[in-house]
Amino acid sequence: MTDLSTRYLGLRLKNPLVPSSTPLSHKIERVLHLEDAGAAAIVLHSLFEEDVRNEERMLDRFLLNPDASGEAAGHLPLRDDYLSKLDAYLETIAVLKARCSMPVVASINGASPSGWVELGREMQNAGADALELNAWYLPGDAEVAGQAIEDDYLALLRKLTSGVTIPVAMKLSPFFSSLPHFVRRVEEAGAAGVSLFNRFFQPDIDLGTLTVVDRAQLSSSADVLLTMRWIAILRGRCSLTLAATGGVHTAADALKMLLAGADVVHMASALLLHGPERLRTVLADMARWLDENEYASVEQLTGAMSQQNVPDPSAFARAAYLHALDSFTPPAGVRY
Numbered sequence: 001m002t003d004l005s006t007r008y009l010g011l012r013l014k015n016p017l018v019p020s021s022t023p024l025s026h027k028i029e030r031v032l033h034l035e036d037a038g039a040a041a042i043v044l045h046s047l048f049e050e051d052v053r054n055e056e057r058m059l060d061r062f063l064l065n066p067d068a069s070g071e072a073a074g075h076l077p078l079r080d081d082y083l084s085k086l087d088a089y090l091e092t093i094a095v096l097k098a099r100c101s102m103p104v105v106a107s108i109n110g111a112s113p114s115g116w117v118e119l120g121r122e123m124q125n126a127g128a129d130a131l132e133l134n135a136w137y138l139p140g141d142a143e144v145a146g147q148a149i150e151d152d153y154l155a156l157l158r159k160l161t162s163g164v165t166i167p168v169a170m171k172l173s174p175f176f177s178s179l180p181h182f183v184r185r186v187e188e189a190g191a192a193g194v195s196l197f198n199r200f201f202q203p204d205i206d207l208g209t210l211t212v213v214d215r216a217q218l219s220s221s222a223d224v225l226l227t228m229r230w231i232a233i234l235r236g237r238c239s240l241t242l243a244a245t246g247g248v249h250t251a252a253d254a255l256k257m258l259l260a261g262a263d264v265v266h267m268a269s270a271l272l273l274h275g276p277e278r279l280r281t282v283l284a285d286m287a288r289w290l291d292e293n294e295y296a297s298v299e300q301l302t303g304a305m306s307q308q309n310v311p312d313p314s315a316f317a318r319a320a321y322l323h324a325l326d327s328f329t330p331p332a333g334v335r336y
Contacts, residue, residue, distance in 0.1 A: 002287055002290040002295060002298070003297035003299070006263055006298050008241055008263055009241050010167050010192060011041065013264065014102075015040045016254070016263065017254065017267060017279055017283060018040055019039050019266070021043045021046050021107045022045060022272060023272075024045075025045045026045055028095055032099065033276045034279065035102050036276070038280050042096070042103075042105065043266065044106055046109035047086065047089045047119070049108075049116075086122070089123075093126040097126075103129035104129055105128065108132070109136070116159065116160055118163075120163055128166060131166060132169045133168055133169070133191075135156055136198060137153075150182055154186070158189045158190060161191065162190070168192060169191060169241065170191045171198050172196055174226060179234075180237060183238055187238050187239065193263075194240050194243070195243040196246075197227055198245075199268075201214060202217070218269035218273065220249070220269075221248075222247065224248060224253045227244050227245065227246045231244050232306045233307050233316055235260065235303045235307070236306055236308040236309075243264045243266055244257035244262035245266035248265050248266065248267050248270065249267075250285070251283075251284075258301050259301060260303070260305055262302070263302060270282075
C-alpha cells in the first residue's frame, strides 16, 4: 500500500490533505467530522486583529470605564461566564487538543506587530501545534512603497517567531514584485513554512442598487494553476514547508500540487461546497492513482515536476506565456 504520509512544519502527518482556515472550524463537532473523513491536520479559522481590538475597546468603554454613563453602564454587567473572542478561540484550541489526535494550527490574521507576540504565546499555551500568520495590508496609499510593506510583514513575523517555540508558517498573497526573494526573507526571519496563496474576497458593485457589496467567491479547479506554478518555482530554492492552497477540489488538483513540490495541500472551498466526505473521496482517488503509477509514497512524488526537475524548466517561466498565446486555437464555428 502506498505510504501517504508527509511532513508539515516539522510535524509528521498521515497524509497531505489539511483543511485550511474556514468557518467550519467554528464548531468542534465539524472539526471532528473532518478528522474522521481523513484530515491530517486542521488550520483553524483566523482570529482577526480588528475583532480583538474592537472587542477590547468596547469592553473598556462600556464595562470597565463607564465614565459619565455610570447609570446606563449598570445595565451592562460583566457576566462571570462571558467569553471574549480571544478566550473562545483559546478554548477551541484546548478542546480540540483534548478530543482529536491530529495537529491543530492556530491562525492569526493581523497587520501590526503590537500584541501579537503575547497572543501567539497564549495560543501556544492553549495547545496549538503551530501558528499560521496571515498578514495582509491593503496598500491603497500611494505614498507607501512596496518595500516598506514587506519590511512591516517581516518585522511582525520576527516578533512572533522570537516569542514562541512552536513553528510558524506565513500565508502569502501572490502580489509581490519578486515572490522568491520575499520567501527567502521570510525564511531568514524564522518562518518554518509558507502557504500559497491567500484567497481575497473582492468587493463587487450591485448594478440594481448601485451599492458596493461583499460576496464570497469560492474557488474552482482553475485556480490551482497560479499556486502550482509558484510552488514549482520555489521547490528546491528554500527549505521551508510549502503548503498549496487555493482551488483544490479533486484528487487531480492535489496530485498536481504535490508533483509541483507542495508538501501539503490545503482544502477549503471544496469542503464548504461538499462537506467533510470530500476528503475521503479525494484521498481514495489519490491512493488509487499513486498505486496505478507505481509510486511507493507521497514523498517520492513530491517535487517530481518542480521547475528544477522537469526536462524543460522554461515551462514554468515566461516562455510558457508566449507558447500559450501562439498555440491558441479558436473554438469550432467562431469566425474572426
